[in-house]
Amino acid sequence: VAEVGIPLRITEIMYHPPGSEGFEFVELQNVGGVPVNASGVMVVGTGYRIPDGTVISPGERYLIASGTHPTEFQARYPGTVVHGYFGGSLSNNGERVSIEDRDGRIITAVDYHDSGGWPLDADGQGASLEVINPGGDPNDPANWRGSLNPGGSPGAAPAITLPPGVRLNEVMTAG
Secondary structure (H helix, E strand, C coil): CCCCCCCEEEEEECEEEEEEHHHHHEEEEECCCCEEEEECCECCCEEEEECCCCCEECEEEEEECCCCCCCHHHHCCCCCCEEEEEECCCCCCCEEEEEECCCCCCEEEEEEECCCCCCCHHHHHCCCCCCCCCCCCCCHHEEECCCCCCCCCCCCCCCCCCCCCCCCCCCCCCC
């Protein structure tokens, strides 16, 4: 990743949605501070190539979704901007999804699974996989969580969890 230097990351994957593979998606994000010319970038695992002339702004999310049932996808996620559709489907057992530049160099990759420490609620239970730290190890299951929102948050920031308030867990009296 550091060698290529393109700050695109895979930030969310819906690989085993309940109901239909037509609700699958992969979300990319420019986590850098400058716009990225993503022309010709390939999302391996989906077969999707980003069209020429595509620039992804800093912080912007780029969503690709299953082309199986685009109208159903839009009905489930109204107002969500889908930048492109892919054919086929993601593996429900896990697979490698990578982002490669137009010369075939890997920018980043994740080998997600449906076991081995990966969030179980993303395996057909309604949650998507959401990365916790886009700068962290994408292959570490501890760097992913099941989405807090049922169906995930395609094209948008994930729901945040607030730390619990102050807790009193011990009392000592003077005596």
